[in-house]
Amino acid sequence: xxxxxxxxxxxxxxxxxxxxxxxxxxxxxxxxxxxxxxxxxxxxxxxxxxxxxxxxxxxxxxxxxxxxxxxxxxxxxxxxxxxxxxxxxxxxxxxxxxxxxxxxxxxxxxxxxxxxxxxxxxxxxxxxxxxxxxxxxxxxxxxxxxxxxxxxxxxxxxxxxxxxxxxxxxxxxxxxxxxxxxxxxxxxxxxxxxxxxxxxxxxxxxxxxxxxxxxxxxxxxxxxxxxxxxxxxxxxxx
Amino acid sequence: xxxxxxxxxxxxxxxxxxxxxxxxxxxxxxxxxxxxxxxxxxxxxxxxxxxxxxxxxxxxxxxxxxxxxxxxxxxxxxxxxxxxxxxxxxxxxxxxxxxxxxxxxxxxxxxxxxxxxxxxxxxxxxxxxxxxxxxxxxxxxxxxxxxxxxxxxxxxxxxxxxxxxxxxxxxxxxxxxxxxxxxxxxxxxxxxxxxxxxxxxxxxxxxxxxxxxxxxxxxxxxxxxxxxxxxxxxxxxxxxxxxxxxxxxxxxxxxxxxxxxx
Numbered sequence: 001x002x003x004x005x006x007x008x009x010x011x012x013x014x015x016x017x018x019x020x021x022x023x024x025x026x027x028x029x030x031x032x033x034x035x036x037x038x039x040x041x042x043x044x045x046x047x048x049x050x051x052x053x054x055x056x057x058x059x060x061x062x063x064x065x066x067x068x069x070x071x072x073x074x075x076x077x078x079x080x081x082x083x084x085x086x087x088x089x090x091x092x093x094x095x096x097x098x099x100x101x102x103x104x105x106x107x108x109x110x111x112x113x114x115x116x117x118x119x120x121x122x123x124x125x126x127x128x129x130x131x132x133x134x135x136x137x138x139x140x141x142x143x144x145x146x147x148x149x150x151x152x153x154x155x156x157x158x159x160x161x162x163x164x165x166x167x168x169x170x171x172x173x174x175x176x177x178x179x180x181x182x183x184x185x186x187x188x189x190x191x192x193x194x195x196x197x198x199x200x201x202x203x204x205x206x207x208x209x210x211x212x213x214x215x216x217x218x219x220x221x222x223x224x225x226x227x228x229x230x231x232x233x234x235x236x237x238x
Numbered sequence: 239x240x241x242x243x244x245x246x247x248x249x250x251x252x253x254x255x256x257x258x259x260x261x262x263x264x265x266x267x268x269x270x271x272x273x274x275x276x277x278x279x280x281x282x283x284x285x286x287x288x289x290x291x292x293x294x295x296x297x298x299x300x301x302x303x304x305x306x307x308x309x310x311x312x313x314x315x316x317x318x319x320x321x322x323x324x325x326x327x328x329x330x331x332x333x334x335x336x337x338x339x340x341x342x343x344x345x346x347x348x349x350x351x352x353x354x355x356x357x358x359x360x361x362x363x364x365x366x367x368x369x370x371x372x373x374x375x376x377x378x379x380x381x382x383x384x385x386x387x388x389x390x391x392x393x394x395x396x397x398x399x400x401x402x403x404x405x406x407x408x409x410x411x412x413x414x415x416x417x418x419x420x421x422x423x424x425x426x427x428x429x430x431x432x433x434x435x436x437x438x439x440x441x442x443x444x445x446x447x448x449x450x451x452x453x454x455x456x457x458x459x460x461x462x463x464x465x466x467x468x469x470x471x472x473x474x475x476x477x478x479x480x481x482x483x484x485x486x487x488x489x490x491x492x493x494x495x496x497x498x499x500x
Binding site: 056058074075076078079080082084085086087095096098099100147 | 399401404405406407408409411415419420424426
């Protein structure tokens, strides 16, 4: 029996502006299980990121409900790493611990070990400007992981990187998250990225976003070409 | 090891720097020499426009009568006090406005109006309220400098990257975490740079204040000189002001360089 940690039920959301009301999400239903690698893919501006913001309590929703496992801890990563240029890599990674008053000697050691383990040992006392785009994104992931979240929300985390770096870092990040035994929800508009990283892909329609289709991916036996074509046709035929 | 190419490049840069400095100083010298010559050959009226040698004489005379440094330090005192206070007031008020979005919206038009008013108009009112003393000079200067620093810092704080704030929020950070861990440190460089503008605002305020009330200071020298039609004194005051501006600007630049971390 799979362990359900998050359930989104009949979720709808409207944005209100002075001029008009925009219906962004329409009756979204998603179940997330422990160790899931869930991809949400959709046209740009379809409200993919809004789903993550709502899960992370950064935004309200209008209709429906979200049921979370008790004490579900959430980690969030955005398009860019948003490391603070005035802090060293170590201090950047410790910021969450400091905010939560958990910056103990033990946790500092743990963070250092993690940085070393994932190839950033040399850069512990460097500033973000000294790192490459991929290294910065990895540091941002460690900043999220040291808080020991149950579920990681990645909002187009590689879109600011060039193609080659993106390929490498997406594999990299996937492996790290697997090794740390976390659950992942990733929002992307890159079909290949979703196929490579996820075991389930949800395709959203144009606004107001509805769930158009769901694909289960068997990692050992996947026909990438076939999946790509299917998802592509889902995205383009409205 | 430094490569030959690097050495060449550094040498070239150094040469350029020296050349620029040379021309900067040359302009100053030419200006002084031409001014002196024009006055010597009576092409300009020294009674109205003085001359470098007359200004030097006036400075020496002031120094001999033990007045030179008392005037300079009086003005310097007032500038430093109003600079420090102005920035503290600016920081406190703009912090309050950042924590209170509604209050910020309510006060917005008032800040804009106060900023665009010519503050010298408040001069007589301040003198009547505070008295004809140093305090009213400092208040005058604060009126000018703190409003600029409030508006500047308010803009910096408001423009803090929303996404970094988002990250801090998802980590469970509250408003204080956001303010002290992101808003202030990420704007520190801008705040430091705004000090350069602020110091000149303090100059304007202090000299204006000294025109109105003081019995000492560079502003007083200029004002007194004009009243007794002693243009040597007026121009001496202006030259002292220029020197003081340069020195303070350099000191602030040095402090900023020391504090800036990245």
